[in-house]
Amino acid sequence: MATAATHQTARTLAQDGQDGQDGTQADVDDTAAYERAFDAAVAADERVEPRDWMPDAYRATLVRQIAQHAHSEIIGMQPEANWITRAPSLRRKAILMAKVQDEAGHGLYLYSAAETLGTGREELLDKLHTGRQKYSSIFNYPTLTWADVGAIGWLVDGAAITNQVPLCRCSYGPYARAMVRICKEESFHQRQGYELLLALSRGTPEQHAMAQDAVDRWWWPSLMMFGPPDDESAHSAQSMAWKIKRHSNDELRQRFVDICVPQAESLGLTLPDPDLRWNEEREHHDFGPIDWTEFWDVLKGNGPCNEQRITQRRRAHDEGAWVREAASAYAAKHSASGAGRGVEQA
Numbered sequence: 001m002a003t004a005a006t007h008q009t010a011r012t013l014a015q016d017g018q019d020g021q022d023g024t025q026a027d028v029d030d031t032a033a034y035e036r037a038f039d040a041a042v043a044a045d046e047r048v049e050p051r052d053w054m055p056d057a058y059r060a061t062l063v064r065q066i067a068q069h070a071h072s073e074i075i076g077m078q079p080e081a082n083w084i085t086r087a088p089s090l091r092r093k094a095i096l097m098a099k100v101q102d103e104a105g106h107g108l109y110l111y112s113a114a115e116t117l118g119t120g121r122e123e124l125l126d127k128l129h130t131g132r133q134k135y136s137s138i139f140n141y142p143t144l145t146w147a148d149v150g151a152i153g154w155l156v157d158g159a160a161i162t163n164q165v166p167l168c169r170c171s172y173g174p175y176a177r178a179m180v181r182i183c184k185e186e187s188f189h190q191r192q193g194y195e196l197l198l199a200l201s202r203g204t205p206e207q208h209a210m211a212q213d214a215v216d217r218w219w220w221p222s223l224m225m226f227g228p229p230d231d232e233s234a235h236s237a238q239s240m241a242w243k244i245k246r247h248s249n250d251e252l253r254q255r256f257v258d259i260c261v262p263q264a265e266s267l268g269l270t271l272p273d274p275d276l277r278w279n280e281e282r283e284h285h286d287f288g289p290i291d292w293t294e295f296w297d298v299l300k301g302n303g304p305c306n307e308q309r310i311t312q313r314r315r316a317h318d319e320g321a322w323v324r325e326a327a328s329a330y331a332a333k334h335s336a337s338g339a340g341r342g343v344e345q346a
């Protein structure tokens, strides 16, 4: 209880505007008190909320992570949208459209979460468009056949869920709450991919081969989605101390491999790794070495589709300018006429 009380004191101080921050001894003392309260709140698994005091580095880390996550959601719409007009049936088309729209919604929740930290969407999009912020490298691979839609759902959305379920307990409230809703939708995405691959795997020999080829191409990039090995991961330790992250990259990657192996068996498909086998002692699957040279290369911008993805994103942004202008004009008109509430969502 002492913890909560200390935290409350610092929150109240911050909200009362007593934090002058003009460098006086009183400010230094205040900052130290805020810091202690913040640490205690994080240690007690309390949620940090937008108006609470937080260290600058915590805020910056969250903005960077949430922005990268938001950018991945909207760039991730491109490889799959590529197949909407060519989906093999009306049912498949409806499912895929719903899925791609979900990803736009995820982007929206996440940009909103970043806004609660004081960084606007315009600024983040500008950083994406000028290459100053990244999105997940997985979306720099092409979708060559219809089976890729299945492999993305099963493996890419599957890896995203493995990464994101622990983020539902992230210490920053708005991010954690956005993740709860996103994870529910991601499980639908994962299931639709699995079901699509199952249909192909049980289809004609050509369809089975197409499903296998897609899994062969997407397996290793999806393992890379968990980020570099723990000993090379620049931000991991601090993020775990702040309870932004709850598990290390390697732990999550292992969890994902263990989930996928029996699913691949049920699908009748093979994971392209000759070293993949159950390790009795560790009670986990061992797997072969990951080609990190490829990972760093794609991250640096040399993947098959980096240029195409960002060009298309910039074009979509420019072509959508009139929609943003119209929405702002509409919102301004309504707030001026006193119609007020909720116009931001109009």
Ligand SMILES: [Fe+2]
Binding pocket: 073, 102, 103, 106, 182, 186
């Ligand atoms: Fe998503």
Ligand SMILES: [Fe+2]
Binding pocket: 103, 157, 160, 185, 186, 189
């Ligand atoms: Fe998804």
